[in-house]
Amino acid sequence: MRISLVQMDIAWGDPKINRQRAEDWIRRAAEREQADVVVLPEMWNTGYALDRLEDCADQGELVEWMASTAARYRVHLVGGSIAEKKANHFWNTAYIFDRDGKQVARYSKVHLFRLMDEEKYLHAGDQRVSFSLESHRAGVMICYDIRFPELARSLALDGAEILFVPAEWPLPRLTHWRLLNQARAVENQLYLVACNRVGVGGRDVFGGHSMVVDPWGEILVEGGEEEELLTVEIDLAEVARIRRKIPVFEDRMPDVYRSLGRDRDGNKES
Ligand SMILES: O=C(O)CCC(=O)C(=O)O
Numbered sequence: 644m645r646i647s648l649v650q651m652d653i654a655w656g657d658p659k660i661n662r663q664r665a666e667d668w669i670r671r672a673a674e675r676e677q678a679d680v681v682v683l684p685e686m687w688n689t690g691y692a693l694d695r696l697e698d699c700a701d702q703g704e705l706v707e708w709m710a711s712t713a714a715r716y717r718v719h720l721v722g723g724s725i726a727e728k729k730a731n732h733f734w735n736t737a738y739i740f741d742r743d744g745k746q747v748a749r750y751s752k753v754h755l756f757r758l759m760d761e762e763k764y765l766h767a768g769d770q771r772v773s774f775s776l777e778s779h780r781a782g783v784m785i786c787y788d789i790r791f792p793e794l795a796r797s798l799a800l801d802g803a804e805i806l807f808v809p810a811e812w813p814l815p816r817l818t819h820w821r822l823l824n825q826a827r828a829v830e831n832q833l834y835l836v837a838c839n840r841v842g843v844g845g846r847d848v849f850g851g852h853s854m855v856v857d858p859w860g861e862i863l864v865e866g867g868e869e870e871e872l873l874t875v876e877i878d879l880a881e882v883a884r885i886r887r888k889i890p891v892f893e894d895r896m897p898d899v900y901r902s903l904g905r906d907r908d909g910n911k912e913s
Contacts, residue, residue, distance in 0.1 A: 647672035652842030656692030683723030714744030
């Protein structure tokens with residue numbers, strides 16, 4: 644499976660420009676890189692222009708455009724996430740389409756990132772989402788979600804062999820980004836495909852370093868801090884091989900993890 648990550652810059656609050664940029668990258672990924680799967684970053688339609696969402700959040704048009712673009716270029720499109728307005732609220736939502744342009748998943752970010760005021764403007768999703776990708780199972784998380792091992796683990800337990808992570812991860816916490824992506828891949832023995840943006844948005848500089856990590860924790864490809872298209876071929880048979888070698892999923896002790904902790908006085912928490 645050939646995967647292309649679109650490590651793009653994002654124009655602040657300007658979906659029209661961003662859509663044109665995204666299309667250019669998707670075309671290149673499909674035609675030049677022969678990608679099977681193309682991945683976009685988080686909130687690629689608007690960036691973090693949260694105080695302008697009333698003017699620029701998607702109301703369905705971009706979802707249709709992603710569907711027709713996936714079909715036109717015959718790629719699976721992990722359409723990063725977009726800022727959207729639905730049911731009178733704003734959401735940070737990932738959409739995924741197959742090669743025929745059929746929508747196969749929709750995931751709204753569950754963990755909103757307070758350091759960037761997301762909780763002031765956005766509604767949080769309340770469900771994890773996995774989907775089928777050719778004959779495999781895949782999951783999706785968005786940016787800050789990678790700090791929550793429980794979410795990645797539950798997707799792995801749902802059968803995910805590959806996790807997609809669209810992101811707008813700031814440069815100052817690049818060390819966390821690299822560590823967390825590798826940790827989620829190693830502990831769950833799956834491919835982690837993380838697509839970050841680059842450039843400046845508001846007060847933040849975004850770090851790039853999009854990457855694909857294999858189930859052994861090796862970084863197969865990693866971007867720099869400029870715009871680029873990263874393409875890599877992955878072999879999903881590796882997932883089963885690694886899981887046979889170190890049978891983490893068979894060795895789990897869920898009863899122990901479920902047992903209650905103790906409070907500060909040493910009493911069992913109820
Ligand atoms: O967790 C972090 O440090 C970055 C998270 C973030 O930027 C986001 O979720 O948009």
